[in-house]
Structure formats: structure tokens, C-alpha cells
Amino acid sequence: MNLTDKQYNRFLDLVFNYLSKRDLCACSLVNKTWSQRAMSKLWYQPEFDNGDLTSFQSFQNFFKILTKIASEQTKTLIQIIDINQVKESLYETLNDNWLTLIIQHCPNLRSLIIRDSSCLTPMTIRKLITNFKSTHNSLQYLNLENSKNITENLLKSFIQKFPELLAINLNNCSGVSDSSISQISYICHDLNTIELSNSSSRITDVSFYAISKFGKNKLRKLNFSSMPKFTDNSIKSISNHCKNLEVVNFSSCQLITSIGLANLLMANKNTLKELWIHNMKGIPWLTKDLWELITIKCSKLELLSINFNTITSSSNCSSSFTVDLILYYFSQFKKLKKLVLYNTSEESSSKFLQNLIESFGMGDNKSTHSIKSNKIILEEILIYRMRYECDFILGGYAETKNSMESYGIEKKDVINDEWLAYVKTIELSQTQLKIEKIEVEPSEIFILPSNLTQLLSQTQLKN
Known part of the structure; x- marks a missing residue:
């Protein structure tokens, strides 16, 4: 050949x-x-967890090679540096020049990840600002998540060194403020991804005005989850300028209402692929207009994350909503691959979950709401459950409110400890079903694959 x-x-x-x-x-x-x-x-991408050395020792050896041994051609090969696992100790600390050396000796560095690292100190940033006079135009991704030692002024000076950034992660970063975000949006004119989850309460509508004004049609991904001062005014500004968003995360933003969400969906209905809107008190249930926007208008949507009680509340808060209508809306998805349901209570109907899965055209007995023309079906359902009666808490058992009658659910149809036990004890060799359980606090996650319909239909629950 x-x-x-x-x-x-x-x-x-x-x-x-x-x-x-x-x-x-x-x-x-x-x-x-x-x-x-x-x-x-x-x-x-150099690795710092090799052999018998600790990640810190491996990182120190990397510095020796980088500054004294490696050729200029070798240095140009480095594109990603991730020091997430590098931890200082009482007896081992990095020289304050470590960041400056990386920037100086890695001309083609594209991604710098300093997430959850104690190595990034105010002195480290000051050394970089003082000793590195020019800008680093190759860096495209900067991750400063959970950095607690950065002040507002240091963050602004730090970002000035990287004007060509395409994505920045400032989740839970201490230097975030209206002033720093506005300057970042102005300096980094090509940003397409901004993550500000759990950021400082100093963030107000001013930051989002700056983001929308300077980002405009370049922005593709926004993560503003758990932002206490994120309001409909912020969304209105973003909707007016940003028309090509693909990923939006507004989860746990309590001041956003259905009006703001509808404006954003209308502005980005032709591009949106991921929508995270769980745990939003301002949207206790979805109106018909929102259901139609999410399921029908947003034709490219591949991931949806909502509260399970948002679905059930729709039928409770409006007499015109029925279970069949909700299932019909779900059947209108054309490309949805992943569905995430938060806060699934113990009184939730397992039968409804079965019908929900069938609405995507899955299972042996296809639902009447499924669309035969759909070629792409749901691949994964993540269910985040609330605490159930079987959970042991502080020496006693948690009790949940008995709201089954309000949902019209029979006692034998609920997701109780017997149903969970049945799911956990399935023989993989017989069902070829993969169920993964992930422990979180205070809830648990069950990943339910698409072939669960037959399993649920065979489940026999006792009174």
C-alpha cells in the first residue's frame, strides 16, 4: 500500500x-x-502523576527540563498544562516564578488549567505581570475555577496578558466583580465561552450588559448557574445581542421568570443545543408557550435539564394540562439525546417515567405519542432523586409529604425503596442493562438508559 x-x-x-x-x-x-x-x-500535554513521584515532584522535574534541557522545538509542542492535581504542602512549595516560566517557555500553549490549585498566589500573578511585559497570544482557554487568592485588580491585570482567549472559566473565583468582568469582556473580544457559576454576589446586571455588548454573536456557551442577582433584565440584554448561543445554564438562578426565559429561547431557538433550567424558583412550572418553545421551536436541542416537579406542577397548576399533553410535548423533540430530571420525589409515578421513555419511541410497546420519523432517540436519562423514607438521617428516617393523591398516583405506582431495590438487583447477564449509581449529598443519581421501558413494565410493586 x-x-x-x-x-x-x-x-x-x-x-x-x-x-x-x-x-x-x-x-x-x-x-x-x-x-x-x-x-x-x-x-x-505533560502529565504530573507518573511513577513513584508525587504530582508536585513531577511538576518540579518538568520545570527543570523545560528551563534547562528541552530544546526550543520541543517547547513549541506543549499546548495544554493542567496543574489541577499539583498540591503544595507544608514542606514543598513552588517558586513564585513558576507561572512566568510557563508563559515564557511555552509559546504555543493553548490551554492553562489552574483549577482548585493553591499554587496560584497573589505573588505569582504579580511576578508574571512584572516580568512578562508582552502578551501571550496563543492561549485560548483559561480555567481559574475555585481560585480563592485572586483580587479584583489582580484578575484584571492577569487577563490583560491573554487577549486572544476564546473560553474562560471563573466558577467560584474570588476576583470576579462587575468591574473585572466588564474589562475581561472588553479585552478578550473573541470570547465564545464564559463560565461564572457560583461567582461573587457582587455580580449584577452591569456584568451581563458588558458580556452581551462586547460578545454579541460570538458567544456560544454561557454558564451563569447559582447567580443570586441574575435577573430578567440581564437575559433581555443577552437576548438582544447574542443570537447564536448553543449552551445555556441558568440553573439555581432564583430571579429569572418565564418571561425572561422565553425571550432567550426565542432569540436562540435555531442554535440552542443544551438548556439547564433546574432549581429555579421563579419558574415553578412551565407554561404551554414555554413547552412549545423548548420542545418544538428549539429543534436542535440535545440536552435538557429540569426539575421533575416542574413537569408535574404543569398539570396541577392548569386544568388544561394533562399527562397526555405533557407526554405529547416530549414526543416533539427531534434530537434530544440526554434528559436530566432533578428532585424526583418518592411519590413520583414510575408509570409516568415509563410513558415518558416511550414518548421518545423507545421500548417494545411504542407510545402513541412517539414520532416514527425520529431517527435520533434518547440515549440517557439522569434522575436526581430527593431523600426517600429509606434514607437514614441523623439517627432517624426522613419522612416525605404524602402528596400522591394530588398527583392522582396510586400507592403501588410510586418510586419507593422496593422499586429502587429491584433496579439495583437486576442481573446484567439477563437484561444487558447497565445501571450506574453515583453517590452525592444529599441526593443520589440513577442513570437510566433507553432500554429501561421493558424493565419498568415488568416491575411488580406491592402495596
């Missing part, structure tokens, strides 16, 4: 993706071509 140089290099890259670091080192000794492809894999 005769391969061109381009095809041969691509073939090597595919093979090298499956090799260990040790094997890549051996391959680099074969010839010049193999050495170039192997070295690009080895240095693309």
Missing part, C-alpha cells in the same frame, strides 16, 4: 493515541519521522 506523507503521519497519530508513555519513548528512537510524531504526543 502506497501512502502519501500526510496519510502516513495521520496513520501514525492514530496508532500512537493508544500507546503508553513508555512505548512512545521507544517509538521515538525508530527514525526521524517516528520521533517527531511520538514527541508531539509526549509533549502535547
